[in-house]
Amino acid sequence: MRTTHMFIPTLREDPGEAEVISHRLMLRSGMIRKVAAGIYSYLPLGLRVIRKVEQIIREEMNRIGAQEVLLPVLSPAELWQETERWDFYGKELIRCQDRHDRDFCLGPTHEEVVTDLFRREVRSYRQLPVTLYQIQTKFRDEIRPRFGLMRGREFIMKDAYSFDQNEGEAQKNYQAMYEAYHRIFTRTGLQFRAVEADTGLIGGTSSHEFMVLANTGEELIVFDPESSYAANVERAEVVPVERSQSITSPQPLKKVSTPQAKTVTEVCQLLNTTPDRLVKTLLYTTPDNSPIAVLIRGDHQANEIKIQRHLGIHDLTLADSECVRTLTNAPTGFAGPIGLHGLTILADHAVGTLSNFIVGANEADMHYINANAGRDFTIDVTGDFRQAQAGDSSPQSQAKLETARGIEVGHVFMLGTKYSEKMGATYLDSQGAEHNAVMGCYGIGVGRTVAAAIEQNHDDRGIMWPIPIAPFHVHLLPVTNSERVHEVTQALYAELQQANIEVLLDDREERAGVKFNDADLIGSPFQVVIGDKGLAQGTIDLKERIRGEKMPIAPSKLTAYVREKLARDVNWP
RNA sequence: CGGGGCGUAGCGCAGCCCGGUAGCGCGCCUGCUUUGGGAGCAGGAUGUCGGAGGUUCAAAUCCUCUCGCCCCGACCA
Secondary structure, three states: OEHHHOOOOOOOOOOOOOOOHHHHHHHHOOOEEEEEOOEEEEOHHHHHHHHHHHHHHHHHHHHOOOEEOOOOOEEEHHHHHHOOHHHHOHHHOOEEEOOOOOEEEEOOOOHHHHHHHHHHHOOEHHHOOEEEEEEEEEEOOOOOOEOHHHEOOEEEEEEEEEEEOOHHHHHHHHHHHHHHHHHHHHHOOOOEEEEEOOOHHHOOOOEEEEEEEOOOOOEEEEEOOOOOOEEEOOOOOOOOOOOOOOOOOOOOOEEEEOOOOOOHHHHHHHHOOOHHHEEEEEEEEOOOOOEEEEEEEOOOOEOHHHHHHHHOOOOOEEOOHHHHHHHHOOOOOOOOOOOOOOOEEEEEHHHHOOOOEEEEOOOOOEEEEEEOEOOOEOOOEEEOOEOOOOOOEOOOOOOEOEEEEEEEEEEEEEEEOHHHHHHOOEEEOOOOOEEEOEEEEEEEEHHHHHHHHHHHOEEOOEEOOOHHHOOOOEEEEEOOOOHHHHHHHHHHHHHHHHOOOOEEEOOOOOOHHHHHHHHHHHOOOEEEEEOHHHHOOOOEEEEEOOOOOEEEEOHHHHHHHHHHHHHHHOOOO
């Protein structure tokens, strides 16, 4: 492809709208342009990368027997009402009406549509298993779209759905999908990790997220450096520690003045102690308006997902200051369990191991010291209600957990029969008995994968594409304007293409510096500089983008050299 | 939805506090010179100052409303 024939509007300066590196580089290299918040056009260069990722996904989906379909973007409200997600999905589901005022939505995911397809067409166990997938644009009206393709409102996603006769078969399918995901992300050249994930409200038995490791990731994961254990902090179970410190015998409860000290840090400073000697009391309101209190050690973070799961609800909000005042007769920052009545008190395991700790006194500017559970107040339920953090014990070895940031690029779910039950997706077994199909669903964010690849592969000059997803393999840069350079360039261009190598030829009348800078920005793995200086020695210069330095090579050897290099990284040809 | 910020030429920004001529850099067009890491000189084009209302002799600038965008938080099958 010739640059003069390809629409690659590169930007010399950083666009003001972009904060994270992948977003900036995608805009600057002319891969994407914004149309509205969280909505982007893919320009030729960006689309080429998207297509490469899609192709890898296709190959691996097909390899495990999944079949490609294309489901509609627009789907009727009735399907969503059947599963109650029409109401449940909330504002994230973008809705519209047709000319007859019938309700529709733009699909944020396709369980309903695909389950409907299944129940209409599949009758017998003989037709199972079946796994369908599509690569298609989804729409979710995110509260806050950000980071370019990382969290858009409209985005390209591969979603797959499996239907099996029973749990065991479904589990096999899940495993096959899990392995396919490993191959996909390995092939895209990314450093990633599969982690145990929360199954969320979708329920089900198993769920793993595929995280590309990057400091800019939105997700926090914990992992065990000595075993294979890794999990999203939302999900990671915290192993209760035995009461290790010598148990200090209970001291008399004492109320102390802590003026203005509302936060854990402030209280600690004032009382000259450390956060692990303090217990914070978090007040929440639930959907049925019954408040609850959750006790968490001062240096720990509450995990609302775990609390919700325990309570069997899906909506938990931290009580507002008015509500706190009603419950505790004190302003926020001084809530405590002592004398708190009429609501359930949950406590994290870690709280149970403490004695003589500090709590709020339910009175402005006052705290208690030497509080002890059982003597001073009653805990209704003890459980795992906090977020895992670095230094916690691994559930699988003696090691301490470490944390890392990740970008969620893929998610696999065992759905069970949640959707098949609600929508009546059944089949008849060999005995003629009717059963609900057991389902799994599996997503990959295509655009997000591209963004993650850039987060992981760039320097201060631009992108450094992994070979399998690079928009072009070789970027030809004729850098002086002689007849000789022109001839060699044309010959190489033809020869490389002949060898099935994807070449971008910068045939613009630009100065060398401009071409070099654009080439580094666009990030093709190989840059080839053709100039009179080199040709005088009978050579051209080859620069591998990830290495950086140029090395002279005879023009006649270029194609073979590049082919050999590519062969190491890609299934080639 | 809460908090913060920004909308001025294609892009990046200044000007706004303190009302009076719309500016800078990059890009773009023409010509000459240059030509291996974002060239130099000369000439040139480009703006409903996000939109609507108001105050004023006069509004990019002050006031009110509104739309869009960015950042932090809450949210995220």
